[in-house]
Amino acid sequence: MDERRPPIVTSSAPAAEESRPPYALQHRLFTLLTLVVILLITPWFVERMRYAWTHGRQRAELDGARVALASPETLADAFRQVALNVNPSVVHIDASSVTSPSSDDEGRPRRGQRTYGDQGQGAGIVVSDDGYVLTNYHVVAGADEVSVRLGDGRIVDDVELVGVDTETDIVVLKIVADGLMPVEWGDSELLSVGDWVLAVGSPYGLDLSVTAGILSAKNRSIRAGHQSYSDLLQTDAAVNPGNSGGPLVDIQGRVVGINTAIVGETYGGISFALPSKTVQEVYQRLKDHPLGTQGLLGVKPQDMTAEIAATLRIDAHRGAIVTEVLPDSPALRAGIESYDVLLTWDGQSIENAEDLRSRVAATEAGRRIDVGINRRGQPLTLSVEVGRRASVF
DSSP states (O other), X not given: OOOOOOOOOOOOSOOOOOOOOTTHHXXXXXXXXXXXXXXXXXHHHHHHHHHHHHHHHHHHHHHHHHHHTSSHHHXXXXXXXXXXXXXXXXXXXEEEEEEOOOBOTTSOBOTTOOEEEEEEEEEEEEOSTTSEEEEEHHHHTTOSEEEEEOTXXXXXXXXXXXEEETTTTEEEEEOOOSSOOOOOBOOGGGOOTTOEEEEEEOXXXXXXXXXXXEEEEEEEEEEETTEEEEEEEEXXXXXXXXXXXXXXXXXXXXXXXXXXXXXXXXXXXOEEEEEHHHHHHHHHHHHHSOTTXXXXXXXXXXXXXXXXXXXXXXXOOSSEEEEEEOTTOHHHHHTOOTTOEEEEETTEEXXXXXXXXXXXXXXXXTOEEEEEEEETTEEEEEEEEOEEOOOOO
16 A cells, blocks of 8 residues: 655745744843943042042152151251251351540540440351351441351451342351351252241351241242342241341251341241342352442342233333332432333343343443333433442441
8 A cells, every 4th residue: 555645735824933032122121221320330430530549649649748757856857967067157247336436535545445336246158168158238237347256166357348239138258267168059949838948047146046947938029127128038937136147948958048037026937038049149249249349230120020021011021120229329310210121231131130230240330331221111221320339347
């Protein structure tokens, strides 16, 4: 019996589509929610990372500062080392005027009698091993006799006046002594507000007194008595009468200024020092052009800056602006006024206040010099007969 295969039945109906897995929709929803969560938390995460980095940096700086000042003893030791380093280079200065001796019954001066009038005192610094000493002009102004007491107690009565700069209140003296120890200079331009500074001087005659404070500000302008100052360092280190002319030093014992003025008659938390940059420039100029060869103009100059030019509404970005004209001076007689900007001296360009001082000091007294000026925006040329600096003692 023949076996027959069952007939193959075909259908023209389309095949049924495969059904999708039941979790496909859930997968899409999960992916969407994940993206939303990522978008929401990314800013927070980035902010946390930024905070962590900033906090870590600040923490590292704080830890570094704590290591640098691990204990009060560390800072005290630094102060002790500074005092040991600086004191041998600091001197005490006595200045006095001598009045006429009284006469005997026959009208003749009494022999051996000397009467002292005004007496002053201050401090100074040894700046070279061959005897140059710096102090403030007002310490010795008007004195007939000046003596210098060295850090080791020796007293030098034979004191030579080398040069004076009344505008910056600096005087250069010269003494003869063996074994002098000059100061080490620092750079006042590198100082920052908050830096430790120490003042050394002779407050009320107590020589080699050391006080400490911080740099409170830079580029201060003040008026103390009849003297105007600019570009000063402000500090809260205790400075009193007798400190004038003494050094302001950094934490490495390097001289960054000369203590010059205080607010009021006694220390009140604010004192001022001439920056070492200015002091060094003046010292070199006075040394190169000793008293008797220095010319005199009779103005108090300040560096001309873009800020000052904008304030005065003038087109001058170099030169020296006159902040004060001294009475009975060559400048006053020539017609120079306050706020004049001095641009040229004898045909040579003036770059700044120190450049003007140097050119005037190097000019022979009695010469007539043309001075180029900007006065309220207008060019002007005045003729000045250069004066001669007088001795102070």
